[in-house]
Amino acid sequence: MKLDPVLLEILVCPACKSSLDVDNDNDELICTGCGLIYPVRDDIPVMLVDEARRASAGEPSGAPEDAAADGPSGGVDAPPDGVDRDGSPEGTGDVDSERTS
Numbered sequence: 001m002k003l004d005p006v007l008l009e010i011l012v013c014p015a016c017k018s019s020l021d022v023d024n025d026n027d028e029l030i031c032t033g034c035g036l037i038y039p040v041r042d043d044i045p046v047m048l049v050d051e052a053r054r055a056s057a058g059e060p061s062g063a064p065e066d067a068a069a070d071g072p073s074g075g076v077d078a079p080p081d082g083v084d085r086d087g088s089p090e091g092t093g094d095v096d097s098e099r100t101s
């Protein structure tokens with residue numbers, strides 16, 4: 001990730017107006033005030049609160065695994081656990097109706 005230092009100088013968190021830390025490992029900007037984490041796409045910081053995610057409390061340094069805990073705008077939303085494709089009982093398939101002659 002290559003960000004213009006001049007750009008970083010003028011960038012502030014839109015939520016709390018604090019300065020931002022650069023996370024080069026994850027291509028993110030982390031607010032030093034409120035802790036919101038802003039993504040950087042194509043070397044362009046996305047300074048939108050709606051696009052930002054909030055680091056979970058007590059997070060060790062850089063664990064992006066559970067980002068979709070309560071953030072709806074993740075883009076990697078897994079289907080809910082209610083969908084169970086293997087739950088259909090046996091014997092109700094269409095193959096049986098063709099075999100009954």
Ligand SMILES: [Zn+2]
Nearest residue numbers: 013016031034
């Ligand atoms: Zn902030």
